[in-house]
Amino acid sequence: MSTDTAPEPAEQPPGNGPTPELPAAVQRLWGDAAPRRRGPKPALSAAQIVQAAMDLADAEGLAAVSMARVAEAVGYTPMALYRHVSGKDELLVLMSDAVARDLPELPAGLDWRAGLEAWTRAQIDMGLDRPWFLDLPLSAVLPGPHRMRWMDQAFGALRSIDLPADEKLAIIGLLAQHVLGEARVHVESHRAAVQRVRREAGLPDGTPESELDPAAIEAAAPYADFEAVLARYAAPAVYPHLFESFSTWTGTVEAAPGADDVTFGITVVLDGVEAYLRRRGAIPDDES
Amino acid sequence: MSTDTAPEPAEQPPGNGPTPELPAAVQRLWGDAAPRRRGPKPALSAAQIVQAAMDLADAEGLAAVSMARVAEAVGYTPMALYRHVSGKDELLVLMSDAVARDLPELPAGLDWRAGLEAWTRAQIDMGLDRPWFLDLPLSAVLPGPHRMRWMDQAFGALRSIDLPADEKLAIIGLLAQHVLGEARVHVESHRAAVQRVRREAGLPDGTPESELDPAAIEAAAPYADFEAVLARYAAPAVYPHLFESFSTWTGTVEAAPGADDVTFGITVVLDGVEAYLRRRGAIPDDES
DNA sequence: GGTAACTGTTTATGTCCTACGCGCTTTAGT
DNA sequence: ACTAAAGCGCGTAGGACATAAACAGTTACC
Numbered sequence: 001m002s003t004d005t006a007p008e009p010a011e012q013p014p015g016n017g018p019t020p021e022l023p024a025a026v027q028r029l030w031g032d033a034a035p036r037r038r039g040p041k042p043a044l045s046a047a048q049i050v051q052a053a054m055d056l057a058d059a060e061g062l063a064a065v066s067m068a069r070v071a072e073a074v075g076y077t078p079m080a081l082y083r084h085v086s087g088k089d090e091l092l093v094l095m096s097d098a099v100a101r102d103l104p105e106l107p108a109g110l111d112w113r114a115g116l117e118a119w120t121r122a123q124i125d126m127g128l129d130r131p132w133f134l135d136l137p138l139s140a141v142l143p144g145p146h147r148m149r150w151m152d153q154a155f156g157a158l159r160s161i162d163l164p165a166d167e168k169l170a171i172i173g174l175l176a177q178h179v180l181g182e183a184r185v186h187v188e189s190h191r192a193a194v195q196r197v198r199r200e201a202g203l204p205d206g207t208p209e210s211e212l213d214p215a216a217i218e219a220a221a222p223y224a225d226f227e228a229v230l231a232r233y234a235a236p237a238v239y240p241h242l243f244e245s246f247s248t249w250t251g252t253v254e255a256a257p258g259a260d261d262v263t264f265g266i267t268v269v270l271d272g273v274e275a276y277l278r279r280r281g282a283i284p285d286d287e288s
Numbered sequence: 289m290s291t292d293t294a295p296e297p298a299e300q301p302p303g304n305g306p307t308p309e310l311p312a313a314v315q316r317l318w319g320d321a322a323p324r325r326r327g328p329k330p331a332l333s334a335a336q337i338v339q340a341a342m343d344l345a346d347a348e349g350l351a352a353v354s355m356a357r358v359a360e361a362v363g364y365t366p367m368a369l370y371r372h373v374s375g376k377d378e379l380l381v382l383m384s385d386a387v388a389r390d391l392p393e394l395p396a397g398l399d400w401r402a403g404l405e406a407w408t409r410a411q412i413d414m415g416l417d418r419p420w421f422l423d424l425p426l427s428a429v430l431p432g433p434h435r436m437r438w439m440d441q442a443f444g445a446l447r448s449i450d451l452p453a454d455e456k457l458a459i460i461g462l463l464a465q466h467v468l469g470e471a472r473v474h475v476e477s478h479r480a481a482v483q484r485v486r487r488e489a490g491l492p493d494g495t496p497e498s499e500l501d502p503a504a505i506e507a508a509a510p511y512a513d514f515e516a517v518l519a520r521y522a523a524p525a526v527y528p529h530l531f532e533s534f535s536t537w538t539g540t541v542e543a544a545p546g547a548d549d550v551t552f553g554i555t556v557v558l559d560g561v562e563a564y565l566r567r568r569g570a571i572p573d574d575e576s
Numbered sequence: 577g578g579t580a581a582c583t584g585t586t587t588a589t590g591t592c593c594t595a596c597g598c599g600c601t602t603t604a605g606t
Numbered sequence: 607a608c609t610a611a612a613g614c615g616c617g618t619a620g621g622a623c624a625t626a627a628a629c630a631g632t633t634a635c636c
Contacts, residue, residue, distance in 0.1 A: 021487045022516055030521040039582025040632045066623060079625080080584050088624065135425070138476040143517045148527060155529035165533040169511065174553055177473060181465030188426040199309045223457065228310055229431045233318040239436060241443035245453040265462055272560030327613025328601040354592065367594080368615050376593065 024086065025093040029144035046084040048074055050094045057095070062132035065091075092136055097144030099126065099133050106153050112283075113270055115157025120175050120266055123150075127183025134184045161282050171273055182265050193220035312374065313381040317432035334372040336362055338382045345383070350420035353379075380424055385432030387414065387421050394441050400571075401558055403445025408463050408554055411438075415471025422472045449570050459561055470553050481508035 027033075028046075052073040053065050067088055071078040085091045103126060106118050127134055141147070154172045161168070194209050197216045209217070221227070227246075236243040277283045315321075316334075340361040341353050355376060359366040373379045391414060394406050415422055429435070442460045449456070482497050485504045497505070509515070515534070524531040565571045 021484065022513060022520070023483070023487075026513065026517060030517070032521070036581070038580070038634055040584085042583070044584080067625085068623075077585055078623095079586080082625075083583065137423075138472055139479065143514050145521075145526075148517065148522060148530070152527040152530045155533050159529060159532075165536070166511075168533055170549065170552055171556075173473065174556060177469030177553075178466065181469045184426055185461065185465060191427065195311070196309065199311075223454075225310060225314065226431050229314060229318070229436065232310070233320070233433075234436060238433075239440040241447060242436070242440045244447075245443050245456055248453065261458065264458055265465075268459075268462060268560035268564050269557060270560070271563040272556035272558070275559040275563065276556050325613090326603050326611070328603090328615090330614065332615080355594080356592075365616055367617080370594075371614060 023142065025090045026142050026144070028086070028090060029093065029097055029142060042084070044074060044076055044080060044084055046094065049081055049084055049091065050098050053091055053095055054098060057132040058130060062135040065095075065132075067091075089140065092140040093142055093144075096133070096136050096140045096142070097146050099130060100144070100146035100150050102126065103146075103150050106157070110157065112158055112161055112277075113274065116154070116175060116273070117266055117270060119150075119154050119157055120179055120269075121262070123176070123179040124183050124186075124262055127179065128186060131183075131187040134180065134187060161277065163277075163280065163282050167280070171276070174273070175269065178265060178269050182262060186261070189222045190217075192225065193217050193222070196220045196224060311430065313378045314430050314432070316374070316378060317381065317385055317430060330372070332362060332364055332368060332372055334382065337369055337372055337379065338386050341379055341383055342386060345420040346418060350423040353383075353420075355379075377428070380428040381430055381432075384421070384424050384428045385430070385434050387418060388432070388434035388438050390414065391434075391438050394445070398445065400446055400449055400565075401562065404442065404463060404561070405554055405558060407438075407442050407445055408467055408557075409550070411464070411467040412471050412474075412550055415467065416474060419471075419475040422468065422475060449565065451565075451568065451570050455568070459564070462561070463557065466553060466557050470550060474549070477510045478505075480513065481505050481510070484508045484512060 049070060053070045056069055056073060057065050067078045067081055070091070071081055081091075085094070104122055106115060106122070110118060143151075151172065154175070155168060158168050158171070194212065194217055195205075197212050197220055198205065198207055201212070201216075203212075230239070230242060230246060234242065274283070278285060337358060341358045344357055344361060345353050355366045355369055358379070359369055362369075369379075373382070392410055394403060394410070398406060431439075439460065442463070443456060446456050446459070482500065482505055483493075485500050485508055486493065486495055489500070489504075491500075518527070518530060518534060522530065562571070566573060
């Protein structure tokens with residue numbers, strides 16, 4: 001579950017001058033450390049720590065990742081961690097790049113649109129698998145080797161598009177943003193559904209999801225709270241357009257024909273990208 | 289700075305049955321409290337607390353908002369706050385809705401696209417003004433009176449579009465997501481630029497932004513770190529597409545003609561929405 | 577062999593959030 | 607008017623957290 005076959009930190013090019021002005025966490029990310037060997041062999045390693053932290057986050061969420069708990073998980077005292085990681089912030093940075101390790105290799109030979117779609121979907125799926133990633137502060141998401149590899153795949157999908165690098169970067173950045181938002185919304189609406197089922201069943205807040213009826217969770221309408229608020233509190237005079245739109249609301253969400261939420265978002269954004277590419281003359285007008 | 293002229297909680301309709309299954313925080317948000325009047329007049333109020341918390345967050349960021357500091361700001365002991373707010377979580381919920389109070393009223397008479405664009409821009413601007421909003425957990429963003437009002441305006445922009453409510457909601461949700469992402473990226477890249485200037489000037493991490501050269505911050509290229517990592521660590525064999533794209537990279541970001549990042553994102557997303565509306569036959573094909 | 581570097585640990589500090597219980601103030605009900 | 611209860615603000619205290627500083631043991635180089 002943790003064999004690191006992905007890009008190893010490139011052999012440190014020696015003649016690149018002194019360490020440039022990069023955040024310390026980035027340097028650690030790329031294995032840029034003074035290879036001093038004097039004291040005892042470290043029994044612990046940053047990789048172990050990161051792995052333990054990720055296991056914890058997978059099992060109990062990011063909030064469960066405290067230095068104390070991670071230390072306990074690897075069998076050392078909390079302060080031992082600080083020999084391998086400068087602090088909790090850096091640990092989060094390392095976790096954030098390690099997540100990108102498990103992103104798949106995209107199939108070759110896709111056109112730009114199919115490629116970007118696969119790229120986006122894979123990331124959303126990852127966000128749903130590891131919701132704690134969405135709780136990371138953006139400052140913990142720095143360009144590490146694995147994330148860079150993933151970026152490389154995105155540029156690969158745009159290989160045939162003739163556009164300056166910065167514009168490609170803007171497009172990819174937009175998609176990356178969308179991914180975060182989409183996954184966040186899904187995770188959060190799932191949490192809300194679980195919470196709602198708990199409330200309706202009169203169970204305490206802490207009840208683990210595993211004790212609830214999965215069907216009930218599935219059935220909990222995504223906008224149930226929204227709707228309930230509208231019905232209970234909102235005065236039609238204050239929210240005229242909402243009332244007008246929802247007057248015909250059936251309660252059942254029948255999304256656009258044959259499309260789930262994820263598809264809807266991806267399609268809309270990619271349609272926008274396509275329009276942009278057309279406008280820039282980067283793809284022919286007749287392409288599907 | 290805090291006159292609440294916006295929608296007051298609608299007069300509690302008495303015959304609506306018992307309090308339905310809604311999160312307690314939502315009920316507080318709509319002023320749904322048992323109007324018991326027995327004890328002393330409260331000297332403190334939830335509104336004061338929220339205001340103080342927001343001032344603190346504006347000045348020093350969300351991390352500075354602790355119960356202790358808020359209590360200090362309003363001149364009471366920390367525990368006094370718990371009489372008016374169930375806990376910190378609820379305080380964050382109240383803050384999140386209060387933020388939406390300061391969103392502007394959109395000009396009437398805009399077509400759907402101009403309306404949604406204004407709606408989106410206003411929210412992004414708010415995110416840049418109050419970056420702490422972006423640090424709130426999504427679970428703190430619940431439908432309160434002010435946020436609902438803002439939703440109403442979005443539906444107002446789509447007034448003339450003939451589409452079921454759930455599809456409109458999906459569109460608006462997509463934009464809301466985009467807003468969060470866009471603002472987050474801007475705020476974070478600003479922070480990164482500040483940090484970079486600090487590093488290059490050799491100043492300690494805590495140096496306040498006000499002591500730095502604004503021009504230098506402005507000049508710090510947004511992708512500087514990315515580029516530096518590429519140049520320093522990444523092996524061309526591992527990241528072929530990145531290297532290919534950036535081989536002609538000039539270092540200067542000359543975004544798409546006459547468009548800043550925000551415009552780029554909005555345009556792309558709205559183009560996607562427009563394509564969707566066309567496909568659904570909700571707007572005529574010949575419209576600009 | 578001496579020493580310097582490096583390991584994991586112990587101890588301690590400061591900051592959080594908040595459960596619990598105390599006195600005091602006000603109002604409802606008689 | 608009197609009483610009881612409800613509501614207010616506060617003090618104490620406990621538990622969790624990140625991490626600074628000093629310490630003892632271990633290894634490699636000179």
